[in-house]
Amino acid sequence: MGEKRIRNMEEFAAVVGVSRPTVSKYFNDPASVRKSTRTKIEDALEKHGFRPNIFAMNQNRRLTKNIGIVVPFLADPVFAEIARSVERRCIEAGFHTTLFSSHGERELEIEVLDNLRALRPAGVLLAPLGRKSDIDELARFCEEVPTVLLDRPIDGIGEAFVGSDNFSFVSQSVEYLTRTGEAPCFFEMKNPSPPNAFSRRRQYIEIMEGLGLEPMLVSVDGEGWAFEEIGYNGALRAFAERRFPTDTILCSNDRLAIGLLAACYEKGRRVGRGSGCALRVASHDDHPNARFTCPSLTTVGHDYDVLAARGVERLLELIECGGRFEIRTEELLSARLVLRDSA
Amino acid sequence: MGEKRIRNMEEFAAVVGVSRPTVSKYFNDPASVRKSTRTKIEDALEKHGFRPNIFAMNQNRRLTKNIGIVVPFLADPVFAEIARSVERRCIEAGFHTTLFSSHGERELEIEVLDNLRALRPAGVLLAPLGRKSDIDELARFCEEVPTVLLDRPIDGIGEAFVGSDNFSFVSQSVEYLTRTGEAPCFFEMKNPSPPNAFSRRRQYIEIMEGLGLEPMLVSVDGEGWAFEEIGYNGALRAFAERRFPTDTILCSNDRLAIGLLAACYEKGRRVGRGSGCALRVASHDDHPNARFTCPSLTTVGHDYDVLAARGVERLLELIECGGRFEIRTEELLSARLVLRDSA
DNA sequence: CCGAAAACTATGCGCGCGTAAAACTTTTTA
């Protein structure tokens, strides 16, 4: 080889033998340069392998091909799954994505938004922290950057919202459990971090009251995002203190349920709907591992694919029409009951 | 308010009443400007809330405060955990991090490296795909950007390597299982995606031979990163075909084990070391959920904290000394056996 | 084969910022 590596578009244009803006045009749309020029560029590309600096590109572009994706906590498999689905679809649509996690912290979410602004994305898919979010900061951000909210709505913020309908989640689980046995108590964190937890609690209470039943909350202590552990410890204590008013337990989310199931296993409480079983356990989210718990977990799940598809679709429309919708829409996707062995 | 939002450092400097470079100096080191200037800037900061564009900053800085982090598959909880630990430590050290996932794909890893170059990071912590990586691309990248390899070594590439010692993993698990019962067979993917899987297989074979025992591989089909499912389906088939030569099963990694445990539960094969148990199952990694499987999973785990600490420490040293080490080091961290209930 | 329209390439400037060196203050020293 011997030749030194090409450092920028200028140098690359020089070895091709055209001007830099021509190369720039090529990268924006290869069809926009003459065929002879195109082949010259592509030959040089083959030989030296140059790629424009994506951040310098974005700096000054009218409209970038970037989409920012923000989730509240990436180490949570549910959000990892959402992020991945969304990311894949954006890439398929010809966009470049940048993924951020707020790590469950208000300050980090703000910082993420600042960095995102600097990226000048064409649009952003934002799953906010929710209750912990700095609403004013979110609002300011959404003023400046075309944003579709995911997973957790915040009133008036974002050009659109796409997420699962918590009512649909809880009503299906409660309805199923009630129909096939007794009504469930609701196992949750007293002070939950998941963005939709409060909404699910509210829905549970309303639905139970709608059925003329007494809501039964079993709220356990614990901060942060280690839900399995919180569920596990909480369940052990609740067993010890006999705080479960029924043998049918509906968990706010699957990760709590995973902890609960571990506690049940350890205590020898058989879970399932069979005759030899002491407890029925159901939950919400359809966590990637819900099929592989013991017993497998009956849960009301997101349709991750539809969620991602609609979210991305809506964002692309938004980008298409210049970043503002006439009317803000909220799409609540209905969840689907996934019957497995735990209830 | 009424005042319009400040868009760049120029505008901000104007409202402060100093020149832009002075503001720039302030952001690089607040102590480098006169106290009176500093308070003026900070007052304006309080009032208008300006933050410099981080990507424009990096464009031209001698040495950025950015660290790039790359993992092969972010939706894998083990890598999510590693990424998070590493990220936290970098931030504590005063750096800004950018996280990338190769999503298990060779092309995406290359793209990630290209984007990373454009970010001009001070250094990179790279957990490569391994076997699937484009070695030449990795080598070229490491030539240009100070890089510490994580998790999976690739000979001669990167200024340093920090990772877990697969020998230490497998020898401890095999030793423990053999000592407390019979020698294990090795449950794995025939064509594994995890970067360290081949190494673990090799170690298993060597260790067994070293003990004068016959290695027993149970290799199951399956592509991609859905290891739980692969483990589950593989185990069901292996049970049906009576392919497990022993009742002691050592899984290549915890996610396979989670699938295997689900299959055991479903088939009513009691797992554990108690008298009523049909199988013992152990594994490697100490997956975040390994405590919450049924039964809880005996595993040989990474010390995530030490791994992250040493990786970051080594990278900071590397950055300190200008991006090149005199001698390339490989640190193999020994794993630790975590005894739980499954074996 | 000419000239106008179409297609393409080059020039020049801007994006938001860092940085070296020059110009200016302030402080210290004689």
Next chain:
DNA sequence: TAAAAAGTTTTACGCGCGCATAGTTTTCGG
């Protein structure tokens, strides 16, 4: 109190690239 030293700020230029516009070539009808 003037001159030198030290500390600050400003001037001027550069990073890698997009974009508007001017300039050049190609194409094609007549």
